[in-house]
Amino acid sequence: MTPALTLNNVSLEYPDGSSTLKALDAVNLSIRRGEFLSLVGPSGSGKSSLLAVAATLVKPTAGLIIIDGHDVSALSEAERTALRRDKVGIIFQQANLLPSLTAVEQLLIREHLRGKPVRDEREKAAELLNVVGLSGVAHKRPHQLSGGQRQRVNIARALMGSPTVLLVDEPTAALDHERSESIVRLLRQVTDEFQTATVMVTHDTEFLPLTDAVTTMRDGRISRALVPSAQPN
Numbered sequence: 365m366t367p368a369l370t371l372n373n374v375s376l377e378y379p380d381g382s383s384t385l386k387a388l389d390a391v392n393l394s395i396r397r398g399e400f401l402s403l404v405g406p407s408g409s410g411k412s413s414l415l416a417v418a419a420t421l422v423k424p425t426a427g428l429i430i431i432d433g434h435d436v437s438a439l440s441e442a443e444r445t446a447l448r449r450d451k452v453g454i455i456f457q458q459a460n461l462l463p464s465l466t467a468v469e470q471l472l473i474r475e476h477l478r479g480k481p482v483r484d485e486r487e488k489a490a491e492l493l494n495v496v497g498l499s500g501v502a503h504k505r506p507h508q509l510s511g512g513q514r515q516r517v518n519i520a521r522a523l524m525g526s527p528t529v530l531l532v533d534e535p536t537a538a539l540d541h542e543r544s545e546s547i548v549r550l551l552r553q554v555t556d557e558f559q560t561a562t563v564m565v566t567h568d569t570e571f572l573p574l575t576d577a578v579t580t581m582r583d584g585r586i587s588r589a590l591v592p593s594a595q596p597n
């Protein structure tokens with residue numbers, strides 16, 4: 365199977381006084397649909413930078429990014445935006461929900477902008493809220509939801525566009541242990557169910573066995589990739 369996401373010798377440099385800082389240094393990474401990869405490493409090692417280039421939000425200084433067979437560097441700005449919309453789901457640490465919208469409306473806002481038939485999309489949103497365990501709170505607003513529930517809305521929203529690649533940046537940073545575990549389990553479940561190629565940046569090493577492989581970054585480089593030995597109970 366062709367990888368859903370490939371990074372081929374990807375570098376990202378930022379000006380740093382008279383020299384340059386290599387946020388990413390010749391990174392190679394490949395992930396297929398249905399795979400759940402965790403990305404760990406010290407602060408400043410390049411994890412968020414890797415997600416940003418993979419999400420096509422930031423252009424790398426060198427190297428290739430291929431999403432579902434499309435070489436991102438060969439695309440125009442408009443084509444890149446369309447590819448991101450159609451293929452990439454992004455889940456940030458903070459849910460960034462709009463305070464005035466209900467849970468189900470948070471999922472539908474993007475689809476309204478796309479001009480899709482509202483009925484189909486409403487059904488899809490309801491189904492996704494069910495998948496993430498929130499069917500009972502579809503009409504609640506963010507302030508009426510717990511942190512874990514808000515993160516579940518965030519995950520469901522990222523799935524609305526049926527992404528091939530799901531990029532997740534520290535989804536558990538604001539949550540307690542129990543909620544953190546249930547969020548990582550949910551990400552495992554949606555990766556299996558929707559066959560997304562999921563990359564999760566995390567500091568929570570105890571949940572790594574729920575993922576298929578662990579990649580460690582250091583100084584902008586991928587220093588090793590491990591396969592977790594066992595699933596936790």
Ligand SMILES: Nc1ncnc2c1ncn2[C@@H]1O[C@H](COP(=O)(O)OP(=O)(O)OP(=O)(O)O)[C@@H](O)[C@H]1O
Pocket residue numbers: 378379385386387405406407408409410411412413414
């Ligand atoms: N916009 C920017 N301009 C200049 N340097 C940047 C920029 N973004 C990131 N960097 C630098 O690139 C390097 C990698 O940063 P990055 O945010 O990718 O690390 P990280 O592993 O995600 O860190 P953390 O775990 O703290 O979030 C760091 O040295 C950082 O200071």
